[in-house]
Amino acid sequence: MVDFSLWDIVRNLLLAARWTVGLSLMAFVGGGLVGLALLVARTARWPGAPTFVAGYVQLFQGTPLLMQLFLAYFGLALFGVDTSAWMAAAVALTLYTSAFLVEIWRGCVAAVPKGQWEAAQSLALNFGEQLRYVVLPQATRIAIAPTVGFLVQVVKGTALASVIGFVELTKAGTMITNATFQPFLVYSCVALMYFALCFPVSLYARNLERKMNVQR
Numbered sequence: 001m002v003d004f005s006l007w008d009i010v011r012n013l014l015l016a017a018r019w020t021v022g023l024s025l026m027a028f029v030g031g032g033l034v035g036l037a038l039l040v041a042r043t044a045r046w047p048g049a050p051t052f053v054a055g056y057v058q059l060f061q062g063t064p065l066l067m068q069l070f071l072a073y074f075g076l077a078l079f080g081v082d083t084s085a086w087m088a089a090a091v092a093l094t095l096y097t098s099a100f101l102v103e104i105w106r107g108c109v110a111a112v113p114k115g116q117w118e119a120a121q122s123l124a125l126n127f128g129e130q131l132r133y134v135v136l137p138q139a140t141r142i143a144i145a146p147t148v149g150f151l152v153q154v155v156k157g158t159a160l161a162s163v164i165g166f167v168e169l170t171k172a173g174t175m176i177t178n179a180t181f182q183p184f185l186v187y188s189c190v191a192l193m194y195f196a197l198c199f200p201v202s203l204y205a206r207n208l209e210r211k212m213n214v215q216r
Helices: 006-044 049-061 065-078 085-110 114-122 127-164 169-180 183-215
Strands: none
Touching (some): 006 049, 006 169, 065 127, 085 127
């Protein structure tokens, strides 16, 4: 048993929390880029794109994130990729995030009145210009609140990366618990840190949603 003071526990957890934040941001940004590409492909109705995107969404939403992490960690190695826990977690969480964001954004695009598409077509805008100048600016206003709110789920989802050895907040808590034999104290600190990360984001998302509703 290692004699850790409360400050030692908090300090080590704060160091690990940096990796939780970093992984969350990487998954959110990467998932956003992939999700946007899938949204454009689906909205444009390229040959086979709607079926592919629908299958993609069902695959990643219909399977546990834990299994996706295992498959990324052990599966990438089968293709000769030098897999680290960081890379596997980033890939799995990016794909998982993109599957949810593309559905959130698809609903927001669908919420734009059909007349807006028709008005854009009457101006002789091509599909890309219709999206860029008419549809996406309106859909973005609707999408901001749920997109920011989903970031909370991404942050909490990073905890599962601990099962493949990625040392983030939860994994660090487990390691400290094994050294100190103070699970209640350590995991209480872990829970408070997750709350400190997630609550401001949730509050911000609710405020955005309230503002958007007022403006509409």
